[in-house]
Amino acid sequence: MRTIYGNQEIELSGYLIMDFDGTLIIGNSSLEELSSISSPKRIFGLIRLISRRRILARSAIKSAIADTTKDAPFSPTIDLQLLKILNDYAASDQKAFIVSAANIKTLKKFRHHLDPRVQLIGSSEFMNLKGKAKAQTIQNLLGYEDFTYFGDSVSDFPVFKISKKAYLVGNNGRTQRLAAKKEISVEVLMRLKS
Numbered sequence: 224m225r226t227i228y229g230n231q232e233i234e235l236s237g238y239l240i241m242d243f244d245g246t247l248i249i250g251n252s253s254l255e256e257l258s259s260i261s262s263p264k265r266i267f268g269l270i271r272l273i274s275r276r277r278i279l280a281r282s283a284i285k286s287a288i289a290d291t292t293k294d295a296p297f298s299p300t301i302d303l304q305l306l307k308i309l310n311d312y313a314a315s316d317q318k319a320f321i322v323s324a325a326n327i328k329t330l331k332k333f334r335h336h337l338d339p340r341v342q343l344i345g346s347s348e349f350m351n352l353k354g355k356a357k358a359q360t361i362q363n364l365l366g367y368e369d370f371t372y373f374g375d376s377v378s379d380f381p382v383f384k385i386s387k388k389a390y391l392v393g394n395n396g397r398t399q400r401l402a403a404k405k406e407i408s409v410e411v412l413m414r415l416k417s
Contacts, residue, residue, distance in 0.1 A: 314338050324353040371390070384407060
């Protein structure tokens with residue numbers, strides 16, 4: 224299936240998998256959620272929760288943030304073109320996923336933007352789906368089926384390596400140069416200014 228991102232034609236084949244933070248949303252979901260906390264009482268509650276649990280793991284901190292902000296509005300800046308690509312693919316009866324290091328509770332807050340057929344896989348309190356852990360999760364899910372992957376950072380390199388088609392989203396020249404140096408085959412999608 225062919226589609227357009229900005230002025231670039233792109234090809235999608237097999238399953239479609241997108242990263243969330245930095246790719247589908249422009250920014251970091253945990254920071255977006257933290258900025259939604261307007262009450263000092265909730266901020267101190269989060270600090271108490273983290274210190275009581277002696278939370279050191281990043282995945283547990285993201286889980287605590289998602290728990291603390293569960294009733295707070297969550298309105299990240301969305302890459303509307305990528306959202307349309309994801310939803311259109313799912314609507315055409317193709318398998319589409321968001322697989323992210325963002326906490327699964329955070330991804331579920333975003334569900335109302337998605338076609339109901341888009342499947343969500345995110346970090347839990349005990350596992351951070353980043354880098355090699357994300358690549359392993361995808362392989363466990365799909366086996367050796369072909370998939371197209373959209374990511375934005377060095378953390379996505381292990382997934383880029385196992386995908387049939389890889390798109391590096393954004394204008395990060397450093398990440399592009401490092402991918403080339405490591406001989407990771409990606410097509411760069413320059414994010415358009417809105």
